[in-house]
Structure formats: structure tokens, C-alpha cells
Amino acid sequence: MGMSVRPVDLAEALILRDESGALPFAGGTDLMVRHRAKNGMGPSFQKSLLFVDHLPELRRVKWDHGELEIGAAVPMAVLADDPRARKDALRREEASEEALSKIPSLLRDAAFDLGAPALRTRATPGGNVANASPAGDVLTALVALDARVILAHRNGERELPVLDFTLGPGKTQLAQNELIRAFRFPVPETRWCYWRKVGTRRANALTKVSLGAFGTIQNGTLESLSLAFGAVGPRIVLADDAAKMLLGFSEKDFESSDGKTRMAQAQKLAAQVISPIDDQRSTAHYRKTVALNLFEEALRALAKNLKENTDD
């Protein structure tokens, strides 16, 4: 059994990480479960732990030049708009009202759908991404938002797209001397968000299948779109070819015969990249069927949004 250490700031944490290779530990909602022993006993960790949940540098929500930066250890409750958690974050000056107001509904809803209130006060986006489960809800939302992960080490930082950072369940590109510091993504003014998670129990259930979609709209026309499917493969799946089919869509395209053809093609292209498996939570057949239903629901939501924008 290793030692657990609780550094005072990021600089100390990075030195400890570099020297010991200790396991970064944020909210613990995954790690404590994975390493649990019998009831009445504490967990059993083979490696030393490096607690990072309290590090000020990892708890900030910043709005900077049209981009939102979310610290790796910002509790999900803050992202999910829990008023008490947000008040605490404001009081500790970890976030400003403006920065919190920029959190897109896609991320807010995904954070809200994660666990139950007592898990959301502890769970963090850094942990959700480091866990790299394709069923990770906030991971899926961050991929849809085209977020980059900022990885800190003793001598600097590097950035890479969140999707590239994940390699498969439990596997990431995190180097032995690095810590996830934050996530960054642009938040355009005219945005469209969609989030739907399908699970069993309303709370605490892991995702069977999910879809996070994020688009930008200019003058009633869809300018960009990303569609991120969760739990349909070893990593989050971006249906980019399907999304491309829909670029330039405006309200009328949802009714026209050309538009309908393009939507049908987009759905076929989405179906091609979705390759779920059977496991204890669901079957491949169910997941694929539901994933495509979510795709249809997202398109209906998009049509409604474009209609309302056009009406303005």
C-alpha cells in the first residue's frame, strides 16, 4: 500500500507527480468504488495517491476571449447549476457569474445527469475524462463541444483534443509526470445544444447510450455541427460525416424532399460509425436502435430551434 499526499498547490502536485508517479485522485467517485474492499473496511490501493480535488488551480471556471476554461477539479454540481455549490465557488472566487453563465446547456445537462446530488458534489470532469469510459457523460459532452484538455507538467503544459486524449476504457495519453489541469472550448453566441442520456435508474445509473450535439447557427442556417455518441464503441464516437450532410440546413430543409434525402443519408452515415457491444448494461442491438432514435430526436430539436430563431 502506498502513501497518500495532499499537496498545497499545483506546483507542488506536479513535483510529487513527477517524482513518485502517484495516482491522481480528485473526487474519488470512480476510484473509491474500483478499489473498495469489503463492507466495514477502507479501500485498498496498490499505488500512492495524489489528492488534487482541492488544488485552487484546478477549480477555476474562467471566461477568456470567447473561450470557457473549466478546471479539472470543478465539482459536477457547479457545472450542473446546483445553487449552493455555485455560491461556494463564487465565494471562494473560483468562478465569476459571467463565466458560470457561459456554461453551455449541453455540459450542464450532462453534468446533471451524472450520478445523484451526493456524487455531483465530489465527481469532477477531470476524473470523468481520465476514466475514459465511453459511457462518461461529461466526457461525451466535452467531445461534442470540441474541447481540448490542458495537461500540466513541471516545465509547462500541452494541449490536445479530448477525444484524442482518450484511447479506450481506462486508457489515456496522460504521461507519468502530468496532471489534467483544465478543459477549454469556444462558446459561440448563437449555439444549439442537445443532450440525451439513456440509462436504467434515473439516478446513479451508468449510460447505456447517449448523444451530445453542439451546433452553431448563423442567420437561421446551421454553420457547424458535432454529434458525439456515448457508449457505442470503445471511445466516444463523433459522427462527422453525418454532421457534414446537415451543414447549411435551415428551417425549410427539414420539410423539403432534398432535405429529407440528406437527413436519411446522414442517419445512414451515423449508423456506419456506431458499433456498440453487448455487456451487462445493455445489448448492441438496443444501443444501436436507441442511438439512431436519439439522432432523429436531435434533428427534430434542431428543426424546432431553427424555426424559432427564424421567427425572431
Add this chain to the structure above:
Amino acid sequence: MTVKLTVNGEERQVEVKDGTRRLLDVIREDLGLTGAKEGCGEGECGACSVLLNGQLVNSCLVPIAQADGSRVLTPEGLAQTPEGQVLAEAFTECHGAQCGFCTPGMMMASAALLYRNSQPNEQEIREGLSGNICRCTGYDMIIDAVLMAAQKGRGLWG
């Protein structure tokens, strides 16, 4: 290591060999406060709920090192407050407790909900208690109790 906690308003120090010991075990075994229960031991059932710096947590998932320097409110502490008394009366009147194993955790989650939303509707109560499992009541009587506590405790929850 020495861990300092303010438990139910009282400053306490505990010596632990290992910082990964669970907050749940420290409050039950070292401090003798057995209101928080171990149900599942993995954050699914909410029987071990306490407030850590005012936020609802599953104490079975918090290593004690992470709680160092924090305020902890356990079911025993809640019971001493006017809010806790209102909740206890409402649970009694509405038959919100049967076997009682989930009840301390239910009350902690109810208090956490009411502190952030003093007049919740039924849907918000169901969401607020969604991390707490009860195998007796079928939940409806617990929902009634929280509605009653919200009404009777008007002004208490801030």
C-alpha cells in the same frame, strides 16, 4: 497523520495511519457517531450521507485526508438543529421512516435539498433524493415528509 475536523460544530482531532480511510469509518468508529450507515459502500444508496462543508456527500467515498480541515454535519448534528427537528417531525407524521436504515441518510439529503431550494416541488424532491435508496416506504411517504418539512419549516432553510 492527524486529521482535524469540525464535527457537528465541535472541533475534533483524529489520528489515522492511512489517509485513505473512509470518512464514514472515522465518524462511526473513531468518533462513535453511528447515525451514518454503511449500505452499499459504493455511493449508490446514500445511507452514509453527511454534509461536508455544507455539501451532501457519500461518506463511504471520501478518504479522510480529503476531509482534513473541513466541517462535517452528521445525522446526530442535524437532529440538534431546528431544521433537523422539523424534518424528524415531518418524517414521523408522514410515516416516512419504516425500518429506519435509510432514514438518517434520507434526512441529510432532504436537508441538503431544502438548503439549496427551500420550496421544492415533488419532481425536485425526487431528484434531490435520487441518490438515496429506501426498500420500505415506496418513497411516496418520504416525498410527503419533505413537502411537509418545507412548509412547516418555512423561513428556516435560508
